[in-house]
Amino acid sequence: MNRCRGAAVALVVLTLAAAVAGGALAPHDPAASIGAPWTPPGAGAPLGTDAAGRDVLSRVLAGGRDLTLTALAAAVVAGLAGLAGGLTAGWAGGRTGRWLTAAADLLLALPFLLLALVLAVALPTPAAVVAGTVCGGAPLGLRLVRDLVRQARRAGYVEAARCRGESTAAIVVREVLPSLAGLASADMVLRFVLALQLSAAFGMLGQGPQPPAPDWGLMLRENLAGAALNPAALVAPATALTVLALAAVLLSSAFTVPPRSRKSDRMSAVGTIVDTRAGDGAVLKVTGLTVTDDGGWAIVEDVFLRAWPGEVVAIVGPSGGGKTTTVRAVLDVLGPGLRRTGGTVAWRGTRVRPGQDARRWRRAHVGLLDQDPAGSLNPLLGVGALVLEGHRRSPAEARAVLTDLGLDADRLWRRRPHELSGGQAQRVALARTLLGDPGLLVLDEPTSGLDPDALDLVVRAIERRRGDGRSVTLVISHDEGFVVRVADRVLTIGTPDPAEPGAPGPAATGADRGEPVLRVRGLRLAQGGETLLADAGLSLRPGELVAVLGPSGAGKSTLLRALAGLHPPEAGELWLHGLPLAWPLGERPREALRDAQLVGQDPAGALNPAHRVGTALARPPQVLGGLSREQAHARVPGLLRRVGLDPALAARLPGELSGGQRQRVALARALAVGPTVLLADEITSALDDTAAAGLLRLLEELRGDGLAVLMVTHDRRVAACADRVLHLAGHQPSLDPARTEDRTRAH
Known part of the structure; x- marks a missing residue:
């Protein structure tokens, strides 16, 4: 827990303690009269007296107990009801999900104030507060949790849990709930504020505690008429309610900030960009930019960067070196725990200051394609709405941009993100960015999920921008050929790893496998x-590496998911170690789950954001x-070293890792149980050349021990290491045997 969250929790605990137990500090009996009504503050009564001559301070100290306890109970009940309903609706889906959502929508459609008044008259005050908070708060929580659970079901970390045979209950408790913990806690805090307001409102309306009981809401009702004589009698309970609500809101904000790693866990290397070209005429000027973490350690330091009209500047370097952090600092969109502590950014001669100034600049001039493009797409919108989102452009213009990037706009127009392949989602996000024709285009790993043909189209789009003579493009990439x-x-950022031997070639022989x-x-x-594949056949021998190539959307990832048991096919037979194997994951024996491991395509969703790396690697x-x-x-440090990562990363959360680091952690998780078949989907897409070569050498070593690898890739250099290459042709529903390269015969 970081300092901010710890301070917020401490403040709220103290405030709640004062509200609940403050009566013990009251200098007078809260129900006893000590003077004339509405006497101004004096020596014996620091806040004066109320309508019945009672000490205001004593009544304020004692008046929060029942109200606070009732609000706490209501918040817990409403929060748990929304969480349970959202989990059920999101995970079960179907008729159950529709009925629960319909019930929530019905409650949201009812006039809340009218419903609250009916409850106040029909039920005792505490029960009315609980019921009102449930009716007013639980439906919102249910809808929000339902949508997040739907996304989590498709996340790589949930699919990994399914692939290792975890039960539904275990997945919900260990994977889904921790990822929702911050949201659920924040939602419960907001329900507490709603319950607090209801309790005070009922008291003001005379439906709460009756005189002479001390209650903040009742005090507001009793002392309204004497506000001119002793304002403190009215201001004091109102202030107490406000302070308690603000403390709760502060706690809610703290729950939404992910904790950062300890200083000792941060990278010791500092990434630096030094652009030595003169700055005259530059459209973008970055001078002395420095970014530090919460512990004061520099992540990037003294960055100097210039870009001229029509220029394309590539930023390269090792995984985790600070490339993305640098660019996000320029745009003033750094994540939690990082801040820009030095340097200036200027656009067309005008300085861009952090905060509101930078937000205006981004809206007017900047387009960003993030490293996780699929995650930036609203899961509830179709492709057409996603591309047009935030732009005043016509559907025809959006279709034209999609077509220029090699996508069938008519076929994809109404599809949602989860119905797209990784390469298709990447190009949809790029189309949305290009449609705005930004002056500064920032592309973070724009080719990671693209086949060669799609990559050519992206290159053309960038070349058109170069030709306009006004736009600037910044590209972060590990793809040397693309750069x-x-x-x-x-420009290079970070300290490159020492040069190592290149990637291995295909195995020397395949005849004796x-x-x-x-x-x-x-x-x-x-x-x-x-139909993606029809009447297809495939075989994989011990120690063999088979690469699967093909255009985006041809079914490569779906093929791997089917073999892993996540996407049962319409027809076909499957054998593992010569024994028939059921397609559905739930019908496979534990030995088969261990022997066939999948590494998914999306590094961002591969790891649970709430679990540290060590927890993720120890679970399988x-x-x-x-x-x-x-x-x-105890095996975690060795697994991290095996994939070329520092064992200190075990203490980090996924949000503190680069895309390449997350990719290698996902591979380490798959290798943790010693599989005999590895189903690998684009496992080098986020890696620099050195890291990719090291990973391929690891696979070569494991293949020597009998590991069979089926690898989907768009990288021809990776495919060159394979014994065989299978080609999936776009819109051709088969594994094309005529285009299968068998390299084992050549050795």
């Missing part, structure tokens, strides 16, 4: 009513390997 094609200048460890026959695979050996918690955690 060479588009960049006018290349024995019987297939994985075999598929008659596979028919469809998604969204569209516990579930599938039968290890104790201590034994499983």
Whole structure:
């Protein structure tokens, strides 16, 4: 827990303690008269007296107890009701989800004030407050939690839990609930504020405690007439209510800020960009930019960057070196726990200051394609609405941009993000960014999920911007070939890793590998009513690396998900180690779950944002390997070293890692149980050349021990390491045997 959150919690605890137990500090009996009504503050009564001559200070100290306890009970009941309803509606879906959502919508449609008054008359005050808070707050919580649970069901960390055979209850408790903990806590705090307001309102209306009981709401009712004689009698209970509500809101804000890692866990390397070209005529000028974390450690330091009209500047460097942090600091969109502590940014000669000035600049001049484009797309909108979002452009213009990026606008127009492949989602997000024709376009790893043909279209889009003579494009990329094609200048950030041998080539021989460890026959695979594969066959032998190539949307990821049991096909037979294997994940034995491990395509969703890296890596050996918690955690440092990561990363949360680091952690999690088949989907897309080469050497070592790898990739250099390459042709529902390259015969 960081300092901000700890201070907020301490403040709220003290405030609640004062509200509940303050009566013990009252200098007088709250119900006893000590003077004339509405006497101004004096020596014996610091806040004066009320309508009945009672000490205002004593009544304020004692008047919050019942009100606060009732509000706490109402908040807990309403928060848990919304959480339970949202979990059920989001996870179960179908008729159950529709009925729960309909009930929530009905409650939201009722006039809340009228409902609250009816409850106040029909029920005792505490029960009316609880019922009113549930009716007014739980439906909102249910809807929000339902939508988040729907997203979580498709997240990589939930699918990983399903692939290791965890029960639904275990997944909900261990994976989904922790990721919702901050939201649920914040929602409960807001329900507390609503219940507090209801309690005070009931007291003011005479439906709460009756005289001479001390109650803040009742005090407001009793002393309204004497406000001119002793304002403190009215101001004091109102202030007490306000302070308690503000303290709760402060706690709610603290729950929404993710904790940062300790200073000792941060990177010791400081990334630096030094642009030595003169700044005359530059459209974008960045001078002396420095970013630090909460502990005061510099993440990037003394950045100097210039960009001229029509120029494309590429920023390269090792994974985790600070490239994305640098660009986000320029745009003033740093994440929690990071702040810009030095330097200036100027656009067309005008300084852009952090805060409101930077927000205006971004709205008017900047377009950003983030490192996780799929995560930036609203899951409830179709492609057409997503591209047009925030732009005053016509649907025809949006369709034209999509077409220029190689997408079938008519076919995809109404699809939602989860119905798109990774490459399609990436191009939809890019289309939305390009539609605004921004003066400054920032592309963070724009080619990670693209096939060569789609990459060519992205290159053309960037070249058109270069030709207009006014726009500036900043590109962050690990793709050396892409950088060479588009960049006018290349700036390096971070300290490159020592040079290591290149990636290995294909294995020397494949003739003595024995019987297939994985075999598929008659596979028919469809998604969204569209046939992706028909009557396809596949075999994978021990120690073999088979690469799967093809355009985005051809079904490569769906093929891997089907083999992992996450997307049962319409037809087909599957064998693992020569034994028939059921397609549905729930019908597979534990040994099969251990032997076939999937590494998904999306690094951002691969890891639970609420679990530290060590927790994520220790869980599979516990579930599938039968290890104790201590034994499983003892293996974590070795797993991290194996994929080229510092063991200190075990203490970090996924949000504190770069995309390449998250990708390697996901691979380490899959390797933690010693699988015999690895289903790898674009596992090098976020890695620099050195890290990718190291990962491929690791796979070569594991293949020597018998690991079979089926790898989806768009990188021809990665495919060059494979024994065989399978091509999935776009809109051609088969594994094309004529385009299957068998490299084992050449050795």
